[in-house]
Amino acid sequence: MNKKNSNLWRPTIIKQIERINIESSTNPVLVVTDEDEGYFKVLGNREGPHVLACEYVGTSLAKLIGLATFEYCIFHFSGQPEITFPNGSNAQIGNGFMTKKESGEIWDGSEKMLAKIINKDDITKLVCLDTWVRNKDRYYLQTNEYINCNLDNVFLSNESKNGLILKAFDFTHAFVHGRDITKNIIQDVKDNTIYGLFPEFNKFLKEDVARKTCEKLGKINKNCIEEIMTNIPREWEIESYVREVWIDFILQRAKYLSENFLLLIGLEKKTKQLKFDFNEE
Ligand SMILES: Nc1ncnc2c1ncn2[C@@H]1O[C@H](COP(=O)(O)OP(=O)(O)OP(=O)(O)O)[C@@H](O)[C@H]1O
Numbered sequence: 001m002n003k004k005n006s007n008l009w010r011p012t013i014i015k016q017i018e019r020i021n022i023e024s025s026t027n028p029v030l031v032v033t034d035e036d037e038g039y040f041k042v043l044g045n046r047e048g049p050h051v052l053a054c055e056y057v058g059t060s061l062a063k064l065i066g067l068a069t070f071e072y073c074i075f076h077f078s079g080q081p082e083i084t085f086p087n088g089s090n091a092q093i094g095n096g097f098m099t100k101k102e103s104g105e106i107w108d109g110s111e112k113m114l115a116k117i118i119n120k121d122d123i124t125k126l127v128c129l130d131t132w133v134r135n136k137d138r139y140y141l142q143t144n145e146y147i148n149c150n151l152d153n154v155f156l157s158n159e160s161k162n163g164l165i166l167k168a169f170d171f172t173h174a175f176v177h178g179r180d181i182t183k184n185i186i187q188d189v190k191d192n193t194i195y196g197l198f199p200e201f202n203k204f205l206k207e208d209v210a211r212k213t214c215e216k217l218g219k220i221n222k223n224c225i226e227e228i229m230t231n232i233p234r235e236w237e238i239e240s241y242v243r244e245v246w247i248d249f250i251l252q253r254a255k256y257l258s259e260n261f262l263l264l265i266g267l268e269k270k271t272k273q274l275k276f277d278f279n280e281e
């Protein structure tokens with residue numbers, strides 16, 4: 001198993017398959033490992049290998065800017081026990097992405113449930129992160145006719161007795177909205193869409209948290225991003241020149257949002273102008 005860029009959770013074998021029919025785009029498999037139960041997104045999932053890379057990079061960036069995430073790792077599947085999906089296809093041998101199963105609930109869409117969250121700052125941070133990584137899989141308002149609203153992708157852990165903990169997870173459709181990652185990713189550095197802002201989140205947005213998160217984005221260290229990217233397994237098929245452009249995208253967009261996110265989300269006066277010239281200085 002590649003342990004370099006996982007956090008401390010390091011299962012090494014799958015002892016048993018618990019559930020294979022979870023209805024979602026990548027059909028994660030609930031497994032019992034030598035450590036805990038885990039949700040495993042496998043190589044050979046129906047959306048292809050690039051969504052695994054998006055998932056891993058998105059989750060790593062969440063951790064980098066201080067959001068609560070599931071514990072996670074890149075897990076090497078040996079082929080045993082065999083994982084066969086209801087459509088007859090098999091999980092492939094090789095690296096997939098696994099998170100430690102947490103007890104919790106999917107958000108019911110109410111403000112009442114959000115009020116019980118103990119890490120409320122993460123609501124603001126999650127919108128900032130989803131916007132950074134262009135994740136349209138939580139809330140995405142394309143036109144008034146087309147709204148992608150996935151309450152399933154807002155997970156509230158109930159493992160603390162003090163209240164619910166919002167966990168940042170599911171980045172499979174971040175960056176390129178489920179398509180393959182190509183060098184064209186760079187064209188969207190200045191995408192002005194706010195991603196992940198459910199209307200119910202507005203009440204919980206905090207300007208000071210947004211400001212601090214933007215400061216962090218402005219100081220993102222290239223080495224940290226390179227280290228995350230270095231750990232992408234070869235079988236996820238991100239070619240090295242694409243990886244380089246992806247790194248540039250992450251860094252340039254972090255800089256762009258550090259200067260414009262507050263204005264875009266409406267926490268800064270409309271009299272200010274968007275700054276476009278950051279990379280022409
Ligand atoms: N670590 C975890 N602990 C508890 N539940 C989890 C965990 N990981 C995933 N789940 C559950 O499994 C569901 C599917 O997982 P996830 O959303 O990550 O998959 P996906 O295929 O990327 O989904 P989508 O169809 O939204 O793209 C989640 O909505 C959540 O209920």
Ligand SMILES: [Mg+2]
Pocket residue numbers: 024152153170
């Ligand atoms: Mg999901």
